[in-house]
Amino acid sequence: MPERTVTVRESGHLARTIGIGPHRLTSDEPDPIGTDTGATPVQLLLAGLGACTSMTVRLYAERRGWPLAGIKVDVRIAHGIGPLGQILKDVEIIGDLNAEQISRLATIAEHCPIQRMLNASVPVHTRTTARRPWALPESPALAGAPARIGSGHLPLGGPCRVTRGVRPAGVSFLRRSTETARAAEERKAGRNHDGNQAGRAARGPPARRKGAPCRTVHRPATALDPSPDVARSP
Structure with missing residues (x-):
């Protein structure tokens, strides 16, 4: 199983x-x-040890056909003994058993799987991952992969490289207002804020920078723009 x-x-x-x-x-x-x-977590640990002890003794006696009527196990922590304390386990065997059978069952009670794990100090390997609250859990196949910008998942302890100044596509670090952007465009076109468009009419529309995003700005029609749906590309 x-x-x-x-x-x-x-x-x-x-x-x-x-x-x-x-x-x-x-x-x-x-x-x-x-x-x-x-x-508490410690009590659950002790409960696992006691249950494992009782099951192990019961299975051993049944396989040999011994008349084991019952078994009681009490487990507790004794503080002040050693740096972490000590686990004390009391086992009571009930049944019409001879001395050899009782001795054998007492030995088996000390070698249940949980007790063997505790005595051997089984190592615990911990893998910790972190993700943003809005990100979906990462699939196990991607665990430990390098972090990706915008993925929302940052594995801890794995290869993670953060580059400052990287600008994701479509995101502007400097968000200017419409008025500020329009004033900058007017300066590039040689037009002042008084509405003098002579310089712009003589030079034509400003050239767009290579690789710059193209956006359409709608402005109110003026005397020089008879059509109300005038659009220009900065």
Whole structure:
């Protein structure tokens, strides 16, 4: 059976909804840090260790046909022992068992998969990604790719190069008002602000810079422009 991915999503201040296939759990911190709507992450870790211990002992006894009537497991954290404290696990085996069977089950209780992982200090590899709130999540195939301008997704820890001064197409860093743009165009055309168009009429329309965006500016018709729909291209 393939392992299911455990998903954790926010559901409150510190409350978290944990999804494991069709199952849902809640994790939180007690008051006053959290709202105490679920077990703490440490308690969930201890619960996993206790459950794994109980299941391992039960399966071992069943495979050998031993008369195991029940098993109780209590797990807690003992603080003050070592830099991170110590996990204490109490296991009670119930059944009409001989000394050899009890000894064997006690050994098995210390070698459940979760306890082996904790004792071996299994490394945890973390991959962190970041995206803008309005950007869609990136597909796993693109994870770790270089950041793209405008993509909204910036992988942390991956190759990311930011170039200053890069201007995306169609975006102007200097947004001038219509009046300021019109005054600049009039100066280029040799026309003053008093409406004297003699210079412009003599020289003709100004030449557009190569590669500059072409836009149409509509202005009110004057005595020299009999048509009301006069358009010019700066």
